[in-house]
Amino acid sequence: MKSVIFIPARYTSSRYPGKPLVDLRGATGVSKPLIQRSWEAACAVQGVDSVHVLTDDDRIAEAARGFGASVLMTSDKARNGTERCAEGVAQLAEEPDVVVNLQGDAPLTPPWFVEALIAAMADPAVQMATPVLLCDAETLANFVHDRREGRVGGTTAVMRGDGTAIYFSKEVLPYVGSLQDPPEVWHHVGCYAYRPDALRRYAAWDEGPLERAEGLEQLRFLENGVPVTCVPVEAPGRVFWELNNPVDVERIEAVLKKEGIA
Template sequence: MSAVIFIPARYASSRYPGKPLVDLTGATGVKKTLIQRSWEAAQAVSGVKAIYVLTDDDRIAEAARGFGADVLMTSSDARNGTERCAEAVAQLAVEPDVIVNLQGDAPLTPSWFVEALIERMVDWHVQMATPVLRCDAETLANFVTDRREGRVGGTTAVMKSDGSAIYFSKEVLPYVGDLSNPPEVWHHVGVYAYRPDALRRYAGWPEGPIEKAEGLEQLRFIENGATVTCVPVEAKGRVFWELNNPVDVARIEAVLSKEGIA
């Protein structure tokens, strides 16, 4: 089974313009852009045929080529990373069995998260899958703090017993009233795996009302009756956090320092 990784990146983020080119300082004091650190995270994944940065912005493309990445240019019409992936797969000379969408704002994504996702796609009945991580106390506290202070942070997932997704939200679901005795909360990890046909179907569907309200691209699958398979993964001591807001820079740099990531 062949797999490629796409890393969608756009400059005009509504919450954090220019985010892919923000510098993050590693454990040795070296500064690297967010998009480079996300690409390096993808490089650590085994069993992948190729890795491409997808963008419509010349500044991001130039930076990506500067650190050695292959780049596919996509249109500015793409409203999210999944639409960008649908455009990019049509540019490949040979269509892979699986396309992995590793978000360009997730440099802390451990390689085993992506490898577990690819392994789940060995089942040809799975058309689209995404990892979920049981929230630890620190991550859950960050979630609750962000919402109380009016920031949109990470995403939570609610799923059935068979692992199929019921809903994804930027709210903390289920409701957490007491951090000392919280319910089970699952952090949605910003990685997706698709079959090429699933991407083509997605590109043909209009943006739905709950996708638009939450700003979460994966909800379009649910709104159109497609199954999203959640794949539980283990943190193994690694703190996972995406760069959604400027406050997240310090959070991510703290993890880079703790983990000794240069």
């Protein structure tokens, strides 16, 4: 299958304006902007034909071209990364079989997460897939702490037995409370793989009430009856975290240092 990775990035953000250009210090003390670290994570994925940064902002485009990335300029009308991917695929000279959306705020995404998604798309019945990671104690504690402090941290996924999604939420689902033996909580990783046709259909649909309330773009597929395949992945000994709030900079830098990522 021919596959491409898109990295959607926007400058405006209600929670963290200018986030793609925030510097993150690696293990060697060298700082790189978030968008560069996300691009480097995408370039580590095996078997991908090309990687492109998608943005409507000249500051992000200039920074991305400065470290050697291919940039596709999209409109400022795109409300989320999936809509931006639909615009991006229309600009490609040759339509790929699979489009991967590696969100620009997830620089700790291991390459095997994306490789597992692409492998799942070998099933022609799968229209859209996304990775999920069983929360370890540290990640779950971070989720619960953020919600108690009024911050939105990561996203959780609730699935059927066949691995298709029932729901995604920025709340910690299922509810764990103060249980000594809480139920499994699955962390939704901000990465998607789509068929190009699924992207075109998505862009034609209106934003639904659940997507609007949660601020989660993947809910538009569920609201329109398109199954979302959740692909369980593992990151043994590695803490996966996205950059959603300023407090996450320190968390991500700690992982970069621990993992020896320059």
